[in-house]
């Protein structure tokens with residue numbers, strides 16, 4: 489059994505987990521909302537420590553991370569479980585899988601780092617399912633990875649608590665956070681969670697010096713009003729900074745949400761234009777086929793800096809962190825600090 493971090497013992501063998509903002513109180517023999525943290529006689533066990541369900545070497549653009557080690561590979565791992573229960577989950581086969589499924593196989597942190605290096609990856613990403621609930625494992629592997637000069641990325645729903653994020657920050661390079669909507673109603677109804685803790689974690693990640701990129705899946709009829717998205721863009725500019733890459737992605741019907749069609753390209757292009765008008769330096773469009781909204785343009789002279797097609801990148805006019813046309817400094821992490 490691997491004992492969890494981030495919890496307190498209560499009376500009668502109860503525990504209170506402080507890893508994510510659900511802050512579950514868990515009775516003996518029960519697990520938290522995420523399904524992977526189990527109270528064993530008053531000790532909280534991290535049941536997926538050292539257990540993976542998925543392993544791949546992805547272009548980092550697939551996360552999507554466009555301003556963190558662009559054009560490199562990221563050794564990517566996933567496990568099972570999630571602290572959100574979103575109706576449109578695109579990875580439901582692992583996020584909803586139980587511990588007793590045949591999906592899990594062992595991988596020690598040091599072996600993960602070895603495989604990342606052998607694969608030619610520049611970073612390790614904890615992705616596919618929610619990494620927050622894999623805290624102890626990611627922390628151990630990430631600490632080893634940083635010592636070997638690798639970057640480290642979380643692809644997260646942002647529900648981690650302040651204390652857990654502060655514990656994680658010394659080993660974490662990039663925080664790719666979903667901003668699923670800008671209303672509490674959406675978070676409550678669709679994810680069974682709250683909006684504010686997500687905003688708080690994104691802001692804290694930024695304050696702690698992590699590279700932050702946001703992703704919003706634009707769902708017709710649920711979060712696609714211009715007023716809501718404008719509010720979200722203004723919040724990002726004001727709290728995370730105008731240089732924060734914001735990805736607006738097309739929705740496709742999935743899991744339990746099949747009652748609506750895909751996001752029209754026109755909606756996403758309108759959002760892109762609005763984000764630019766409001767002063768966001770790097771808006772991006774995602775889940776589209778060959779759209780110019782995937783490329784990086786210089787916010788000063790509009791020269792194309794990086795051309796993207798699918799997950800492949802071509803550096804056109806970017807030298808380290810500078811536009812070669814006008815000399816503008818571009819906020820992009822090219823090397824692991």
Ligand code: SF4
Nearest residue numbers: 505508511512520522
């Ligand atoms: S990680 Fe979150 S959902 Fe899981 S037990 Fe802890 S507080 Fe509950």
